[in-house]
Amino acid sequence: MKISAATLEGVNQKFAIKEMDIxxxxxxxVLVExxxxxxxxTDLAVQHGQLPFAFPGVVGHEGSGTVVAVGPDVTGIAVGDRVGATFNSCGECTQCNLGMPSYCVEFMARNFTGSRPDGSSPLSLDGGPVGSYFFGQSSFATHAIARERNVVKLVEGIALELAGPLGCGVQTGAGAVLRSLPCAKGESLLVVGGGSVGLSAVLGAVVREMGTIIVAEPVAARRELxxxxxxxxxxxxxxxxxxxxxxxxxxxxxxxxxxTTASVKVLTDVIAAMSQRGTVGMLGVPSDPTAELALGLLEIQARGLSFKGIVEGDSDxxxxxxxxxxxxxxxxxxxxKLITKxxxxxxxxxxxxxxRGEVLKVVLIP
Structure with missing residues (x-):
């Protein structure tokens, strides 16, 4: 069938809406409208060449919608189901079996290669393949192919068009507090960066009833939010x-x-803000993949500090x-309250x- 999709032709190119086949x-x-x-x-990281992907390609990985068709092996999802799409994982490795699919041994291959595991693509343009399967969905489009494993049924009551960010940015921030770190009621938290991921961590901290929640953010409107x-x-x-x-x-x-910055300069300052036996969780993706953080071994030992890398909020x-x-x-x-349509x-x-910081989290409506 024909669909419309926001397409990237190459690194640092603008998106162009194109009609293609799915x-x-x-x-x-499953096929999701x-x-x-x-x-x-992360979508913009592909646009700027910081993550590998096949061009021309369709990215987008926080989609939500309605299932309009299913493959022959699908058993738990039906046509008409309201779903949110999330990251892809194999479902068979040790981490997937432990309920930690964000650390799937095939995470990179399943989410960034631009094709199915067999090399085929569900998208084509003028008879040629289009990079797809981004995070198992490529949802900057009117329709997207995903796997049963990486869609989640949504109950009635939640606005369907707003649910997509739960599949990545929101679950990453909230999960860092509710799943990754042993944050407890009454304890203190510093969130560095008041974007959608950081403020989702704030929402998680409120759910956890943490005592002191400090947000470091240069944009005044985001501090107020x-x-x-x-x-x-x-x-x-x-x-x-x-x-x-x-x-x-x-x-x-x-x-x-x-x-949420993955900046060496910022992280060095954050470590200096930690209490004895404090824990730093890093959610951001460094712009330089070779960046290294120098940590004083004696300081880490003497202060009992912990440093944890976090992917997708350790979410299942x-x-x-x-x-x-x-x-x-x-x-x-x-x-x-984070979203602008x-x-x-x-x-x-x-x-x-x-x-420019004028909006926090945009949800695009096809």
Whole structure:
């Protein structure tokens, strides 16, 4: 069938809306009519050549919508189901069997190669293959092929077009607090970066009933939003070292920190803000894949510090996305306050607006 999709022709090119063909679902695949798809930094990492992908290609990995067809091996998803799509994983390796699919041994191959494992693509343009299967979905389009394994049923009550970011950015931030780190009621948290991932961590900290929630963010409007979502303190990194500003609030430092910048300079400062036996969780993706962080071994030992890399909030989406939806329906997790809707046809304008900090998380509507 014919679909429309926002297509990248190459590195640093703008997206162009093109009509192309999508195949019927095979094996364990499902065809989803997209209601909305979040715009994420990882999509832009492909655009700027920071992640490998096949061009011309269709990215987009925070899609949600309605299933309109299923492959012959699908057993748990039916036509008409409302679903959110998330990252892809093999389902067979040790980490997948432990309920930690974000550390699947085939994560890179399943999410970034631009094709099915057999090398074929469900998308074609003028008879030639198009890079697809980005995070198992490529959902910057009116329709997307995904696998039964990487879609999650959504209950009635949640706005279908807004649910897509639960599959990546929102679950990453919230999961860092609710799954990755042993954050407890009354403890303290520093969130570095008030974008959608960082503020999703704030929402998770509120659910966890943490005592002190500090957000470091240079954009004033985002600091104000952080306070409205439950942060107890906000600081501006332009006003001086984050560590000094944190210790003005908590002289002994914070128990946990979540960094969304992956900046060596920022992380060095964050470590200085930690309490004894504090833990730093890194969610951001470094712009330089060869970047290295120097850690003083004696300091780590003497202070009992821990540093943890976090992918997708350590989420098992089949269980964690419904958990977040339930919190949302109870009024405890208002992630919709992070979202601005824009037409898919305005994807380039949305990227510019998000880059300027005018909007936090754009959801594109086909």
């Amino acid at each position: 195949s019927d679902p095979v094996a364990d695949e 997209i209601a909305g798809v979040g715009l994420c930094h 952080a306070l409205s979502l439950g942060a107890t303190h906000v600081i501006d990194p332009n006003d001086g070292l984050v560590s000094e500003q944190v210790r003005a609030v908590l002289p002994e430092g914070v128990n946990y920190a979540i960094d 989406p089949e269980a964690f996305i419904p958990e977040l939806v339930q919190y949302h329906l109870e009024g405890r997790f208002p992630f919709d 824009m037409p898919l046809s305005q994807i380039n304008e949305a990227i510019e607006a998000q880059g």
